[in-house]
Amino acid sequence: MTSHQHAANPAQNYLNHPKGVWSWLTTTDHKRIALLYLFTILLSFFAGGVAALVMRTELMFPGHDLVSADTYNRLFTLHGVLMIFLFIVPGIPATMGNFLLPLMIGAKDVAFPRLNLLSYYIYVIGALFGVAALANPVDTGWTFYTPYSMDTGTSVVLMTAAAFILGFSSILTGLNFIVTVHKLRAPGMTWSRLPVFVWGTYATAVIQTLATPVVGITLLLLIMERLMGVGIFDPKLGGDPVLFQHMFWFYSHPVVYIMVLPAFGVVGEIIPVFSRKPLFGYRIVCLSSLAIAIIGFVVWAHHMFVAGISDTAAIYFSIITFAVAIPTAIKVFNWVSTMYKGSIRFDTPMLYAMGFVFLFLVAGTTGIYLAALAADVFYHDTYFVVAHFHYTIQGGAVIGLMAALHFWFPKMTGKMYNETVGKIAWILVFIGFNLTFIPQFGLGMEGMPRRYYDYLPEFQSMHSLSTIGAYVNAFGYSFALFNLLWAWIFSKNYAPANPYESLSLEWQTPSPPPTENFVETPIVTDWTYGYGTPLKSGAH
Amino acid sequence: MFRMMPEQASEVAPKIDWLIYLITDISVFFTVLICGAMIYFAIRYRQRDGKHHETPQIKGDHLLEMVWTIVPTIICIYVAYYGVKYFYDIRHVPLDGDVVTVNVQGQKWKWDFEYDNGKKTTGEAVIPVGQHVKFVLTSRDVLHSFFVPAMRVKTDAIPGRYTYAAFKPVKTGTYQVFCTEYCGKDHSMMLAKVRVVSEAEYKTWLDDKSEELALLKMTPPERGRAAYNKHGCNACHSLDGSRLVGPSFLKAYGREGTYDSGKKYAVDHEYIRQSIYEPNAHIVDSYPPNLMPNYTDQVSAQELDDLIAFIRSLDGSAPVAAQPAAAAQPAVDLAALSPIERGKLLYQQKICVTCHSIDGSKLVGPSFKGIYGATQKHVDGSSATVDEGYIRESILQPGLKVAEGYQNMMPPYEGQLSEEQIKDISEFIKSLK
Numbered sequence: 001m002t003s004h005q006h007a008a009n010p011a012q013n014y015l016n017h018p019k020g021v022w023s024w025l026t027t028t029d030h031k032r033i034a035l036l037y038l039f040t041i042l043l044s045f046f047a048g049g050v051a052a053l054v055m056r057t058e059l060m061f062p063g064h065d066l067v068s069a070d071t072y073n074r075l076f077t078l079h080g081v082l083m084i085f086l087f088i089v090p091g092i093p094a095t096m097g098n099f100l101l102p103l104m105i106g107a108k109d110v111a112f113p114r115l116n117l118l119s120y121y122i123y124v125i126g127a128l129f130g131v132a133a134l135a136n137p138v139d140t141g142w143t144f145y146t147p148y149s150m151d152t153g154t155s156v157v158l159m160t161a162a163a164f165i166l167g168f169s170s171i172l173t174g175l176n177f178i179v180t181v182h183k184l185r186a187p188g189m190t191w192s193r194l195p196v197f198v199w200g201t202y203a204t205a206v207i208q209t210l211a212t213p214v215v216g217i218t219l220l221l222l223i224m225e226r227l228m229g230v231g232i233f234d235p236k237l238g239g240d241p242v243l244f245q246h247m248f249w250f251y252s253h254p255v256v257y258i259m260v261l262p263a264f265g266v267v268g269e270i271i272p273v274f275s276r277k278p279l280f281g282y283r284i285v286c287l288s289s290l291a292i293a294i295i296g297f298v299v300w301a302h303h304m305f306v307a308g309i310s311d312t313a314a315i316y317f318s319i320i321t322f323a324v325a326i327p328t329a330i331k332v333f334n335w336v337s338t339m340y341k342g343s344i345r346f347d348t349p350m351l352y353a354m355g356f357v358f359l360f361l362v363a364g365t366t367g368i369y370l371a372a373l374a375a376d377v378f379y380h381d382t383y384f385v386v387a388h389f390h391y392t393i394q395g396g397a398v399i400g401l402m403a404a405l406h407f408w409f410p411k412m413t414g415k416m417y418n419e420t421v422g423k424i425a426w427i428l429v430f431i432g433f434n435l436t437f438i439p440q441f442g443l444g445m446e447g448m449p450r451r452y453y454d455y456l457p458e459f460q461s462m463h464s465l466s467t468i469g470a471y472v473n474a475f476g477y478s479f480a481l482f483n484l485l486w487a488w489i490f491s492k493n494y495a496p497a498n499p500y501e502s503l504s505l506e507w508q509t510p511s512p513p514p515t516e517n518f519v520e521t522p523i524v525t526d527w528t529y530g531y532g533t534p535l536k537s538g539a540h
Numbered sequence: 541m542f543r544m545m546p547e548q549a550s551e552v553a554p555k556i557d558w559l560i561y562l563i564t565d566i567s568v569f570f571t572v573l574i575c576g577a578m579i580y581f582a583i584r585y586r587q588r589d590g591k592h593h594e595t596p597q598i599k600g601d602h603l604l605e606m607v608w609t610i611v612p613t614i615i616c617i618y619v620a621y622y623g624v625k626y627f628y629d630i631r632h633v634p635l636d637g638d639v640v641t642v643n644v645q646g647q648k649w650k651w652d653f654e655y656d657n658g659k660k661t662t663g664e665a666v667i668p669v670g671q672h673v674k675f676v677l678t679s680r681d682v683l684h685s686f687f688v689p690a691m692r693v694k695t696d697a698i699p700g701r702y703t704y705a706a707f708k709p710v711k712t713g714t715y716q717v718f719c720t721e722y723c724g725k726d727h728s729m730m731l732a733k734v735r736v737v738s739e740a741e742y743k744t745w746l747d748d749k750s751e752e753l754a755l756l757k758m759t760p761p762e763r764g765r766a767a768y769n770k771h772g773c774n775a776c777h778s779l780d781g782s783r784l785v786g787p788s789f790l791k792a793y794g795r796e797g798t799y800d801s802g803k804k805y806a807v808d809h810e811y812i813r814q815s816i817y818e819p820n821a822h823i824v825d826s827y828p829p830n831l832m833p834n835y836t837d838q839v840s841a842q843e844l845d846d847l848i849a850f851i852r853s854l855d856g857s858a859p860v861a862a863q864p865a866a867a868a869q870p871a872v873d874l875a876a877l878s879p880i881e882r883g884k885l886l887y888q889q890k891i892c893v894t895c896h897s898i899d900g901s902k903l904v905g906p907s908f909k910g911i912y913g914a915t916q917k918h919v920d921g922s923s924a925t926v927d928e929g930y931i932r933e934s935i936l937q938p939g940l941k942v943a944e945g946y947q948n949m950m951p952p953y954e955g956q957l958s959e960e961q962i963k964d965i966s967e968f969i970k971s972l973k
Binding site for chain 1: 542544545546555556559560563566567570571574575577578581582585586587592593594595596597598599600601604605608609612613616617619620622623624625626627628629630631681682683685687689692693694695696698699700701703716718719720721722723724725726727728729828829830831
């Protein structure tokens with residue numbers, strides 16, 4: 001494959017043709033839908049971030065400082081619901097996945113473009129239900145555990161209805177992607193030539209399609225129980241609250257992989273390009289995504305070791321959970337090995353990718369504490385879990401999204417952003433993030449429970465550090481996203497078709513791409529990662 | 541590195557910490573190794589002069605892939621094994637031997653403890669050191685979780701189900717209990733203590749019924765105040781007119797208002813009964829529904845009457861405090877009294893009066909009238925003459941000799957009375973010819 005180095009901002013591209021707000025709202029172009037999603041999820045990210053900052057401010061010192069206990073409980077619920085259901089579940093798949101999947105496999109669009117637009121509007125309707133629930137914000141936590149969610153006077157029905165509707169958006173997107181990967185690959189784009197991002201998104205789509213219906217059923221039963229008194233989960237009606245947890249986590253554990261598998265894919269794309277090396281162990285990296293997706297379905301009750309399940313069940317779920325650690329470890333080793341003997345450039349996307357490796361290592365190794373039964377009994381529902389989860393989802397999925405936004409920004413907008421600002425913002429995000437959550441590991445080790453509005457005075461110093469970190473972190477994200485927005489609107493620095501000299505298909509078309517993606521249907525003759533000088537025969 | 545676990549107060553704690561620190565060391569080692577390699581590669585193979593240098597097209601290495609599949613697998617099996625092994629130690633309660641069982645009920649937002657002999661406490665459990673203790677957990681409303689960091693145990697309390705948390709304390713001291721399953725507004729206030737004491741102290745504490753006996757001496761409003769504290773009404777209903785989760789009790793009796801349904805109400809006996817036994821039948825306007833649990837199984841008919849009396853007494857005529865004021869000491873100059881008078885005062889203050897008459901009538905215990913100098917038969921067949929030494933022993937260790945026709949019911953007063961006071965009581969008894 002060759003790269004086109006001429007600065008190109010072709011007169012007609014998907015951004016400026018056709019024109020008008022209506023053409024955007026009714027578009028079936030996967031690239032435009034990706035941008036619609038991107039703006040909506042970033043709004044949720046912003047709102048969820050504000051909720052987090054208010055909470056962290058309240059927790060700066062023990063006692064009542066800023067908001068009441070009741071408001072605090074509603075805030076952490078809002079933070080969780082916004083960040084999970086509205087931001088990070090659609091996060092990478094619906095934005096970068098939508099934008100890149102057809103481009104990477106050499107297709108004109110996804111398999112069902114109108115279904116794709118429908119997914120977006122289902123998402124919007126779900127989000128509006130969530131907004132309606134703000135009239136009396138929910139205080140159950142994003143987990144909606146029964147029987148609390150039966151007893152509380154807040155808008156549980158509206159909020160769970162929102163999550164239920166959002167689930168359909170997720171299922172339809174997943175279905176669309178599965179069919180797209182199976183049916184629309186360009187000639188020569190065999191499964192063993194697919195970019196790892198496509199593999200990651202494909203594995204994600206499988207989980208979205210299979211796991212999401214379960215949470216849909218669960219939330220529907222919850223709504224029926226609240227409205228009609230059907231006794232499924234509430235012990236007062238003869239139900240079983242632990243059953244709710246089983247059903248909830250049967251989705252909500254795999255959903256973690258919905259969030260993070262595409263991020264693995266992003267890192268697998270970025271490191272080879274900036275190292276000028278093939279992705280080390282390509283085949284095993286792709287298969288490990290599928291392995292994680294499959295094993296991820298049978299580990300759900302590791303969220304419930306102390307929830308009253310039998311000891312035998314706890315032992316089974318602990319051992320299987322360790323099995324997820326192995327494919328994850330394999331990925332990390334392969335990413336780092338890719339850099340060996342490379343020619344490494346430190347552009348902003350590469351910095352995010354390298355930061356990701358560190359953050360995800362912390363996420364993975366702290367996961368071992370929680371998989372080990374005896375240790376989890378102590379750490380369950382403490383700040384240790386909060387920190388571990390945020391290393392996985394913010395350090396993993398959100399940093400992955402930031403890496404992707406920077407890496408494919410020239411392709412999406414046809415502009416180059418300011419590298420220096422991008423790097424400074426990365427430093428702020430990286431320092432702020434670690435400053436927020438490393439103290440939370442300490443708090444967890446000392447036994448500080450999560451979801452506490454107030455705390456004992458001995459926990460204060462680490463809480464204060466964490467709050468300061470949260471502000472730095474928030475400033476870093478704002479700075480980074482502002483830099484991108486600024487460049488998109490004001491920059492005169494137009495992007496070439498392939499500024500980073502990638503071999504992947506999406507870079508072989510102008511930036512931004514024309515509506516139909518490729519002027520001619522590309523024919524793939526080689527592997528995506530053929531960087532570097534081929535070795536003499538016999539070696540590898 | 542990162543040796544941050546709290547105090548180890550149970551038998552299993554050092555094992556758990558060993559496992560946790562093992563994982564910490566493995567984690568730090570691999571994080572440093574992998575990030576070290578990444579940073580080394582990044583520096584060693586960085587692009588110089590803004591131009592790419594030639595790179596070898598290495599696609600992978602089977603041997604390396606095997607190594608970094610097998611090594612983490614072995615480590616995972618090792619860690620998982622000890623996780624399961626020590627989990628068994630946490631969960632295992634010996635069937636034989638002395639296991640102290642404490643029934644625990646979680647409720648928004650307090651912990652109630654009940655012992656086999658019927659003794660009840662709220663917010664503090666007392667347990668003996670060196671014995672396995674099994675906290676049998678359940679909940680009266682929503683999910684809670686019973687977490688004692690120093691003991692390294694945690695288990696959810698689930699309505700309609702029994703679960704347990706067990707451990708063997710190895711150190712005396714007072715240890716924090718947290719609720720770790722989110723349960724609503726005051727989740728972060730749902731704290732309690734586990735006080736680990738010597739076996740002797742535990743026995744004394746367990747048999748001490750003075751609090752219950754004290755209730756017999758109280759007026760209905762005083763008993764109502766005790767019930768108000770005991771059942772945790774104080775978490776939601778203030779006594780000073782301030783608005784908490786529920787309406788204040790100050791000047792509540794006779795108050796008129798409207799329910800959220802718009803219906804009018806006036807607080808009377810029946811209103812209070814319904815509010816306690818059917819709390820969600822009506823909700824006072826502007827208060828959230830479904831927050832108050834149903835107290836049908838907890839508040840007895842007697843307690844209900846007492847609570848009503850207590851609420852009626854809060855008419856604003858006297859300043860109130862949530863905690864009962866220290867028992868009013870009679871303003872008398874003790875030194876000016878004779879030993880017999882001081883003894884009589886103690887007889888009343890220490891509630892001997894509840895069980896021992898001074899007129900010869902038989903109550904729970906033998907009457908004091910004419911007992912001094914008499915020969916007392918015991919349930920074990922022995923007998924002894926009642927003298928000062930006998931009285932002293934009966935007060936401090938009442939279980940040693942139990943009078944014939946009576947049961948071993950008296951709490952030991954060791955530590956509660958000085959030698960002076962025992963002498964005074966003896967003198968008082970001596971005077972009751």
